[in-house]
Amino acid sequence: MLKYQQIATEIEKYIEDNKLQQGNKLPVLETLMAQFAASKSTITKALDLLEKKGVVYQVRGSGIFVRRHKRKGYISLLSNQGFKKELEGFHITSEVIELDVRKPTEEAAYNLNMNVEDDVYYVKRVQYMNKKTLCLEESFYNKSIITYLNNEIVSDSIFKYINEGLGLKVGFSDMFLQVNKINEEEAKYLGLETGAPGLYIETIYHLTNGQSFDFSKLTYNYEQSQFFIQANSHFL
């Protein structure tokens, strides 16, 4: 593990252990430099990482402060990539409905940047959170990248397998979000009425090298869907 990642992890642990709250001040840079025997840039890099993750915010001329304005029961929409939910104290299980190798739909092929003649793994699952239906998921995996899947893997965490089993690194993802009335099939699997509200999210996942390997379409049960997102303003 890299030095700056290690430092970031330890600072995060320090915040956790000392139960620091929103606005609490961390030690000054010089102290951190001494404590971790690292140069200023390395400490800064660790703090930048924590800032991206929404753990701290830095105020020039003033200090480094803890940021944790979370609410209970809300799932992080962004760290929602596969298996992180477990870590936030949500118990997620999956029921596999379909799993096979097939040709992709036009839509899936387009989003995965592959040909319609190439193979994909198709997975359809219902996910449960704390025993309630959370979402219906339909995923297409580029078979030339995700070379093998089976029922056992798919019942557990697919992303964990991609990371640890296949040794692939997920780099970034593009999410597209809409709200709609759910159709009959979605209603059936989610245990709701046809026409009920549904949060509909399509995501394209890419490896660190930019290749897209997964196109997923999820319909969330609106009764269970509470998400939070932490945004930074590099936008302005």
Added chain:
Amino acid sequence: MLKYQQIATEIEKYIEDNKLQQGNKLPVLETLMAQFAASKSTITKALDLLEKKGVVYQVRGSGIFVRRHKRKGYISLLSNQGFKKELEGFHITSEVIELDVRKPTEEAAYNLNMNVEDDVYYVKRVQYMNKKTLCLEESFYNKSIITYLNNEIVSDSIFKYINEGLGLKVGFSDMFLQVNKINEEEAKYLGLETGAPGLYIETIYHLTNGQSFDFSKLTYNYEQSQFFIQANSHFL
């Protein structure tokens, strides 16, 4: 403007001008260093900024590539802070329903970290996108920070005024997102039926120094709400 921001801006412009597509390669670091007469770290910092914004991705040992997998008609959920929508080719207008100084609700006071006896500006607006109702918005501004608002400001872009008029810098925001059936009032303003799906987002906006100044509750018209989010995996 800082050197690395300037460089980031120019690289973004270069991508735009040359109409580079997803996966296209940018010049190598050394070239960029020479071209902008900057050190490696400065170029890297500019590229990190662009990576955060979802404009490029960097692959070690290979190169720097363009990332633009956007879809037409989708609004960026994160750069949705106040006035950016204009820049994405959406025409947004507002109709002010209420604007006054009052005491905050318990909820607003809690989220703005102020006392219920302190004053807030309360704003209720309907926003229109390309002449269709986009959302109903209810906002509470901490009056000790946002010292003045009037009808003209509120009809235009409040965030533009906060930046340019008051000279305040927005730092980060916490968003909480749910899907619900809309109530009678929301239905009336959005021109929908009571019980129709609604995307409900609460956001707390903070200045760069961490002070929260705005607590907003938005209900989006599900027929107009298509959002995209670009995520990076510093999570894993």
Added chain:
DNA sequence: CAGTGGTCTAGACCACCCA
């Protein structure tokens, strides 16, 4: 193994916050 990006350092200097 050449090309390319990533990490890390030491240090100079700058910019902002607050008392």
Added chain:
DNA sequence: GGGTGGTCTAGACCACTGA
């Protein structure tokens, strides 16, 4: 004006990619 974080540099060395 003292304290604190941010920018920028030059350069050594490391790690991954792909032909």
